[in-house]
Amino acid sequence: MGTTLKRIGIILLVSGMLALVANLVHPRRIPWVQSWSNHVEAKARKAEIRVIPFSVALQKFQTSEVVFMDARPAGEFEAGHISGAVSMPFQSLEEQFPMIGNLINSGKELVVYCSNRECDDSLVLATELKAMGAENLTLYIDGFEVWQKYGGATASSPAGP
Amino acid sequence: MTRDQKIYRVAYWMACFIFASILLSGYHKILYPADFALSVYRFHLLPDGLVNISSLYFQWLEMVCGFCLLFVPKFRMAALWITLILLLVFTGAIGINLMRGTAFSCGCFSNAPDALPMSGTSIVRNAVLVLLAVLAMVSARKSR
Structure with missing residues (x-):
């Protein structure tokens, strides 16, 4: 279970890093924080x-x-x-x-x-x-x-x- | 390996393949992040400040899990656990919105405006997937 937990942590971390990098270079990137209440x-x-x-x-x-x-x-x-x-x-x-x-x-x-x-x-x-x-x-x-x-x-x- | 273990191993692989297909089919969320952020906003469960960050994170989490289920055997069990938790969270979110009477799609498989609104079928579909995830975990254990 300990190994699985460690691997879960790695997946969570890698996903976060990919999200960060992808949104920096994405041609249709979105703001990290947006005021939806103006919609x-x-x-x-x-x-x-x-x-x-x-x-x-x-x-x-x-x-x-x-x-x-x-x-x-x-x-x-x-x-x-x-x-x-x-x-x-x-x-x-x-x-x-x-x-x-x-x-x-x-x-x-x-x-x-x-x-x-x-x-x-x-x-x-x-x-x-x-x-x-x-x-x-x-x-x-x-x-x-x-x-x-x-x-x-x-x-x-x-x-x- | 006994015959039963082989059957369990095949069941585990098949379940992983099904989940990987489902998760990787969400690539449109990465192509059109604004549309997926709108889908997340429409659940009305997160404060404004967390909508975009969560939507960006979830789409990549799904992709990484899908990739691991397909190509990284050592990480399959971890990816299955995350998939199971995501399924439970999304099912809960759909259930809350159905009680509120939403008219919008869950954005699970399509962000297009003609996607059908979430319904009881979405809950049943997710319940089946939860069962499949549990089955995959049990099969993985029994195949050892």
């Missing part, structure tokens, strides 16, 4: 908004009980969006109050998204929707870029329902 995902979690990745968004897309809401600017929406999504740029939210009210009252799950994991338009929209009383609310974190890349159904202009 959109962490902020959404703090705001108690449910967050889902592409795989789950795709499953939800295949049911009819979900409305996808696109928080990107109208121009980006027109160029391409998740099939059936509703354009809801948060800058023009006030103009769309009646539609939002209808969507919230429909009882369907509202899934908001923007371009990618870094954009926070969808978080701002989700926060507004929550303040307006939306309870069945989800943030699709990977955004339209991943949706398109992994073959999710897309459409170009005009806007959804």
Whole structure:
């Protein structure tokens, strides 16, 4: 057992050294310490908004009980969006109050998204929707870029329902 | 060596080969360290300051264990112990996140956005692997 323990120690040590050296020379190296709390995902979690990745968004897309809401600017929406999504740029939210009210009252799950994991338009929209009383609310974190890349159904202009 | 010892030795080798394949198939964690760090963060079990360091360390620990299981007979038992402990830790972490209702993948075999979310199947799969690790240790002892 003593020998095994010594060998376990050697493996642990060698792994640590390799991790250290690899991250120094890696072309895609990451910082040793990072503030994850600044990420959109962490902020959404703090705001108690449910967050889902592409795989789950795709499953939800295949049911009819979900409305996808696109928080990107109208121009980006027109160029391409998740099939059936509703354009809801948060800058023009006030103009769309009646539609939002209808969507919230429909009882369907509202899934908001923007371009990618870094954009926070969808978080701002989700926060507004929550303040307006939306309870069945989800943030699709990977955004339209991943949706398109992994073959999710897309459409170009005009806007959804 | 008796016939039984030979059977145990073959079982031990096969288990080591299976674990090595599984561990070495995690090479994508090394290629895309940011994606694996995100997977580790999504477990929400570590403080921010430890997420990246742990993810960098785990990916290499898995690689070194996989290498030892395959190519360094003297270190196989040590690598098996570490693999067993890692499996138990990851299974516990998956269990906690399932209770919390996570929608994310465990990042075990893929960091891609289309990886399926963790589920009860992940726990069953890990339980089978834990059993296999224990079996390998017992086989190693009995083959001597």
